[in-house]
Amino acid sequence: MKRYDLAVIGAGPAGMATAADAAGFGLRVALLDEQPRAGGQIYRDVDRVSAERAAVLGAEYTEGKRLTAKLSHDGIDHISRAVVWAIEDGFHVSYTRAGKGAQLAADRVVLATGALERPMPVPGWTLPGVMTAGAGQILLKQSGVLARNAVLVGSGPLLYLIATQMVRAGTPPVALIETQTRADLKSALRHFGGAIRGWPYMAKGLRMLAEIIRARVPRYVGASDIAVEGQGRAEAITFVKGGKRHRIACDTVFLHHGVVPNTQAARALGVPHRWKTAQACFAPELDAWGETAVPGLFIAGDGGGIGGAKAAEIAGRLTALRLAEASGRLAKADRDRRAMSLQAAWRFQRAVRPFLDTAYPPYWAALTPVDETIICRCEEVTAGDIRRYAKLGCQGPNQAKAFGRAGMGPCQGRYCGLTVTALLSEAHGQTPDETGYFRIRPPLKPVTLGELAAMEDTAPETAE
16 A cells, blocks of 8 residues: 555646645645546636637636646656545545446545535426436536527526637537525625725626627526426426416426535534535534544645635645644745735635625525425435424434435435435424434445455555
């Protein structure tokens, strides 16, 4: 088993920045990622993108090449296609790759696992032809595939980005159905100062909206009572707007109402989490350097709180400074001096978040769905099932596993966990912090007996 100074889990903006800067300070780094190439979700396949596809995706996407280029450092072992399924005592990292298990050890670990797209459970969301907006974008980035006759539904800036990319690709969405209301925008005005400080982000949003309007994509803002119709597949989307029910025929429905931190690995390692009301999700407790209450464990990027690609990169660089100082490669005074400009840049990138979180809240009806809606797709558990378990005495998500297997499927509760917490909180009149979340244990991802049987030699070995 090779030993490293640092293991970084995830090769998105935060992970790449952490690994590159840490290696620059002389640390021996293992960078593990599930994808065949670095970039994460935001910069997925950026090193292979064609000029034509790059024009569709935009300049901010191709900026990812600047980060991937830094991974050629001799101090970085980039282990691609690695599915990490356990991080245990002494930071022994277990993962599978190429059909067999492997392990490495590290003095410290950085979780740069990024964000998950929040599921949007509405009636009909499990029909074929319905997927998250982020999944649709992955198809475009990785394969150049765009759905035709598609409708975008939900809230948040990502919908505008994907809509403009579809317009540029010549397959504009049939409609853009948005759930945020005028009241949300009015409430967000109290954060207008932050929006002004984050003016580049706001300017980008206005440019995207202008592009969507020029393409004459119909927009319905303040939609409610959303449902997907179809026999065997998605055939139409229905919703209420202005007191009137609308029905739009389509072949594909892209759902999106925000992203949330991917907290599975952090929870498995015992990191404390707290509920963030503005984003209606849990986030880990961190200090300014991304350090957790678990000695030697750090979290960088959106896995510690949603801020976007640039904020994630800066957070990774700040974490690398703390790691360099902790390993004796950098004096504390020098660390603080180098951090000043990064901290200012991080605050600049984060300034717009309170405005966006308030103006584009998650779709309320998908946070605590109607009884008939499936909320755990792995085990086919409905919202009504969870409410029934609560009446029978189920107090929290871990008990819900015993009552009806919610959270016990292949996703390990990644996609239903927040909904289960919300439903039980509502049923018992508790806060999400009081209700809690699933207890996460290894394996974090499915692993086969064959992969374990093919485990490589685990004898200690120092990386050279």
